[in-house]
Amino acid sequence: MLGALTGDIVGSIYEWNNIKTTDFPLFQDHCRFTDDSVLTVALAEAILTGASYGTLMKSYCRRYPDAGYGGSFLRWVQSDSDCPYNSWGNGAAMRISPVAWAFGSLAEVLQKAEEYSVVTHSHPEGIRGAQATAAAVYLGRTGASKKEICRFVTENFRYDLSPTCDEIRPGYCFDVSCQGTVPQAIISFLESTDFESAIRLAVSLGGDSDTLAAITGGIAQAYYHGVPEPIAARTLAFLDEPLRRVTLEFEEKFVGNGTNKG
DSSP: OHHHHHHHHHHGGGSSSOOOSSOSOSOOTTOOOOHHHHHHHHHHHHHHHOOOHHHHHHHHHHHSTTSOOOHHHHHHHHSSOOSOOOOOBTHHHHTOHHHHHHOSSHHHHHHHHHHHHTTTOOSHHHHHHHHHHHHHHHHHHTTOOHHHHHHHHHHHHOOOOOSOHHHHGGGOOOOOBSTTTHHHHHHHHHHOSSHHHHHHHHHHTOSSHHHHHHHHHHHHHHHTTSEEHHHHHHHHHHSOHHHHHHHHHHIIIIISSSEEOO
């Protein structure tokens, strides 16, 4: 989970100002948490407390009204309806990482990924993106190799993970769909050598940088056994107290301390 928040914060300043290189300051003063972090923490709280995720999402959105939500999501928040709006967007994938830590089998993770996604993202592509992301996080945290993660995602979700980051980067542009974000995020993880390089590769592709890096960061945290301590500390410093409290409670209960010394 903390890895997803890191990716969101690092990528936040490049969403509308893409940087097509891995050579950039990891954190800058004008980085910020966005809707990716807000809704990820809301999901963590839903898992911790058993509260309705839909209710918590609406509550969090009202508490953080300027986090950068999509138009369809905002209309759903402002409505009296609890019905999903058939979204195929990448929002389902960027917020799903807590599920992969909180549940004990791959089958349950896939079931819960769908359950927590269909609150808003009831379109098959939205569900597919969330499940593929959750599966990659779960497999990473349970010791699967990169080849095994790649094979599972390719065979079960039919994403093409064969292009390299260098092949994707030149023509890649803003895409809010799951199918235009999740494969690229997973490829960034697969090419990485450590947690930080995963975040840098994801941001370097361009496009919806914060969401792309949030998805990559969630997988990288699991596979690389945590977020390096100095990076984790910087991430937590960008959160306000309520977001930080829920994050630390979730990490302590389901992840460990969420950091490593690397």
